[in-house]
Amino acid sequence: MKINRNRTPQGVLKQFSDLIRQRKDIRWLLFWLAGLLGLWLWDSIFLNPLAYELIRSAIVHTFVGASAAVAFSLFIGWSAGIALYFLENGRARSIHLLLMFFLNLIRSIPQIVGLLIGYIILTLLIAFGFLQSPLSQILWMAFVISIFCSLEVLDLVTERIMHFRKSDYFHAMLCCGIKESRIINIEILWKNSLSHLLHKLVSLFGVAILLQCSIDFIISVGLSTDVSLSNFPVTLGSLLAKLDSKQDILALGSMLVEPSYASRILFQHLQGVSVAFVIVFTLLCVFQIADGLVRQYDL
Amino acid sequence: MNMPTFNITIAKHGRNLVHVDDFRIDENKITFLFGESGIGKSLLAKAIYGLLSPDEFTITINGEPYNRYREKEETREIQQSSFFMFQEPSSHLNPLLTIGSQLNEGSLTGRLQDSGILQRLWEMTDAVDMKKMLGIYPKPYRPSGGEKQRFLLAMAFLKIEMMQESIPEHIKTFFVFDEPSGSLDNHFRDVFLSVLFEKFQKRKFTVLLITHDYSIISAVKTAGLNILNDISYKELSLKHNDLTLNNFKSEHYMSWVKIQQESKKTSVPAGARPPLLHVESGLEVFGRRLVISRDRKGGSSCPLEIHPYSMVYLKAASGVGKTTFAKTVMGLIRANHLKIDLNLHGTDITLTEDTPRRFWQSSVWGKQMAITFQHADEALNQNSTVRGTLSGLPAKKSRAENIDRMMNGLFEDSIDEIFLKKKVKYLSGGQKQRLNLFRSLVLDTDIIILDEPLNGLDFESIKRVLSMLKEKQKSGKGILLISHNEEIFDAIVPQENVYYLQASHII
Numbered sequence: 084m085k086i087n088r089n090r091t092p093q094g095v096l097k098q099f100s101d102l103i104r105q106r107k108d109i110r111w112l113l114f115w116l117a118g119l120l121g122l123w124l125w126d127s128i129f130l131n132p133l134a135y136e137l138i139r140s141a142i143v144h145t146f147v148g149a150s151a152a153v154a155f156s157l158f159i160g161w162s163a164g165i166a167l168y169f170l171e172n173g174r175a176r177s178i179h180l181l182l183m184f185f186l187n188l189i190r191s192i193p194q195i196v197g198l199l200i201g202y203i204i205l206t207l208l209i210a211f212g213f214l215q216s217p218l219s220q221i222l223w224m225a226f227v228i229s230i231f232c233s234l235e236v237l238d239l240v241t242e243r244i245m246h247f248r249k250s251d252y253f254h255a256m257l258c259c260g261i262k263e264s265r266i267i268n269i270e271i272l273w274k275n276s277l278s279h280l281l282h283k284l285v286s287l288f289g290v291a292i293l294l295q296c297s298i299d300f301i302i303s304v305g306l307s308t309d310v311s312l313s314n315f316p317v318t319l320g321s322l323l324a325k326l327d328s329k330q331d332i333l334a335l336g337s338m339l340v341e342p343s344y345a346s347r348i349l350f351q352h353l354q355g356v357s358v359a360f361v362i363v364f365t366l367l368c369v370f371q372i373a374d375g376l377v378r379q380y381d382l
Numbered sequence: 383m384n385m386p387t388f389n390i391t392i393a394k395h396g397r398n399l400v401h402v403d404d405f406r407i408d409e410n411k412i413t414f415l416f417g418e419s420g421i422g423k424s425l426l427a428k429a430i431y432g433l434l435s436p437d438e439f440t441i442t443i444n445g446e447p448y449n450r451y452r453e454k455e456e457t458r459e460i461q462q463s464s465f466f467m468f469q470e471p472s473s474h475l476n477p478l479l480t481i482g483s484q485l486n487e488g489s490l491t492g493r494l495q496d497s498g499i500l501q502r503l504w505e506m507t508d509a510v511d512m513k514k515m516l517g518i519y520p521k522p523y524r525p526s527g528g529e530k531q532r533f534l535l536a537m538a539f540l541k542i543e544m545m546q547e548s549i550p551e552h553i554k555t556f557f558v559f560d561e562p563s564g565s566l567d568n569h570f571r572d573v574f575l576s577v578l579f580e581k582f583q584k585r586k587f588t589v590l591l592i593t594h595d596y597s598i599i600s601a602v603k604t605a606g607l608n609i610l611n612d613i614s615y616k617e618l619s620l621k622h623n624d625l626t627l628n629n630f631k632s633e634h635y636m637s638w639v640k641i642q643q644e645s646k647k648t649s650v651p652a653g654a655r656p657p658l659l660h661v662e663s664g665l666e667v668f669g670r671r672l673v674i675s676r677d678r679k680g681g682s683s684c685p686l687e688i689h690p691y692s693m694v695y696l697k698a699a700s701g702v703g704k705t706t707f708a709k710t711v712m713g714l715i716r717a718n719h720l721k722i723d724l725n726l727h728g729t730d731i732t733l734t735e736d737t738p739r740r741f742w743q744s745s746v747w748g749k750q751m752a753i754t755f756q757h758a759d760e761a762l763n764q765n766s767t768v769r770g771t772l773s774g775l776p777a778k779k780s781r782a783e784n785i786d787r788m789m790n791g792l793f794e795d796s797i798d799e800i801f802l803k804k805k806v807k808y809l810s811g812g813q814k815q816r817l818n819l820f821r822s823l824v825l826d827t828d829i830i831i832l833d834e835p836l837n838g839l840d841f842e843s844i845k846r847v848l849s850m851l852k853e854k855q856k857s858g859k860g861i862l863l864i865s866h867n868e869e870i871f872d873a874i875v876p877q878e879n880v881y882y883l884q885a886s887h888i889i
Contacts, residue, residue: 172739250760251755251757251760251761252760252761252762252763254709254714254755255753255754255755255761255762255818255821256763256774257714257743257747258712258714258747258748258751258752258753258822259747259748259752259775259776259821259822259825260747260748260749260752260775260776260825261748261774261775261776262774263743265774266774269774270763270766274763274765274766274770275763275765
């Protein structure tokens, strides 16, 4: 007896609903996308065009920056993990020690301090005529974030290699003359660690958004009178720091003393509420997606 | 009441795991069920016994949902009157109770004192030693696998005694022994068989004995002379994703072994060519000295030599360190006093514990020597595909042409694009083992080390693997065989190529 797959529209619908019911990660991913779509529709109807354009840009810049930070983290973490493994097992022990020292140095710097340094360098680069386009500025900050986030990828990559290095299949492949770099990159990391890496990258997406919003908010509020972010691409963090956004957030507090004010929140204070909603809602969904991946792949 | 014929389907997560029609176990007979590992023998036996969880599997038996089957009076009768001995002894014993308490639990309470079953299975008369053994809490490495297995056998035999004394003959019985000799050496396997046959002669009952050790047939012929008519051999095989249960002719196996022995007598000796590999005896690893000798008692040590055109067989009792020895010779485990002389394309080189790993990697592994590890499940990347498992092997133009021919020789009709794209974890145990062997055999190395190469294979696959090994031997390769399956390898390896491994603790 074979299990038949129902290809009728009703069957496909049922399979889809089963998938959503069984897979928490997909359920929350769809919920997140639906939430953003709902917000976009609402804002396009009720928000003034100027603020709408600001929010649209802030969301795009933030998500592009976070995605780039995740991609850079993967590349840096994976490369550093491989380099550490081969340097440790090869003859270049001094280079291994030097790399370890450098990585531990990064580990010792608080992330937010590291990002502040990254902004200082960015300002200097702009002053010297480099990184003039908004995209290059976003990618620079994504790179700075990834320097700190990539340590988590590095730890995961190292842990996976160490785990499988003891296994018979690692030795069996070595004894068949298969190159060690292929065993590490393809057999261990690609074929056996993809779900672990996916989970880590989803979590890092949330971390990158939080870090970017935090640092942009801090800088925009103003730690120094010498640095101005007025020419930097707008992000959710910098938009949240704007005076009118802050007033919108404060307006939420008014509901405590005057509950009837709630009806005006979603119309008159849409800019700040939208920004806060995107940040909080995204972080919540990213957490739930990551949790869903843990359950799905028994991580 | 007769055992019915079963049509069984077992699925998990919408994927068909096992489907068999006309699965029938003979009533009041001892049925030996062969078949390659992972094909579904244990799963079917557990399904019939009502042991599988309906929450985990979707099962139908004779068209009925599994819940209804489990609630049937006949199923309950089997569970109450009989015993299911699991394959893995550790999973069956409770680590929080002493062995003695477990042998006195539930319906077995009080039976152990009057029964001499433990003494029979241990061949032991000293009550003090047995008392000490019964006070042990089972842990992964204590007692040994063979001892754990014998405790489970003792439980099963106590249950058989109970059934014979108190359960009316019309009540259905169904005793399942899943790989009962998997952790036993040949001697204790024979002891188990003789106890089983004695009990059976006292009053007949239905037994399903699952195994892939075909050499048990010879032991049965010796121990079960009086009940040969009550013994049947069946083999489960996979054809086009469906299982079929066929009668297996024991004469088929016996005559094949005889032919192998005859052909060994007529085979041409390896000659006086210089050895491909020469390993000095006495290497020290994990606190033990491994000594190689020519006689079973380990009288005088000698080096192990593998010549071109030869098969060498290394024997040792379970737990001595056969696999450790193989891994050491391959340079995977560091050992003291390691001295290996290797003939590398006409040049003799010596490998010791100080030989750097990069030398093994650049000149030995996959180039001069290859090894097949014992457990295919652990030696293969489960998340790789069949094709992926073979990619990355050292390139050689001639090999590509041989791959298809050799694969067809080893896998018969199962080679197609679907098979090549299949993930290793979805292959049967026998297919995994063949793939595991194939990966080493396809290489053009002069020396091939095979650790338990026949593990989990059915009879047809055993024949195919051995014929491929003989082909390799004829082409000038040297093969080192490490196995507990003495009957088959004694039949194909000349006595002068048999070595014994002994271990002694370093003080």
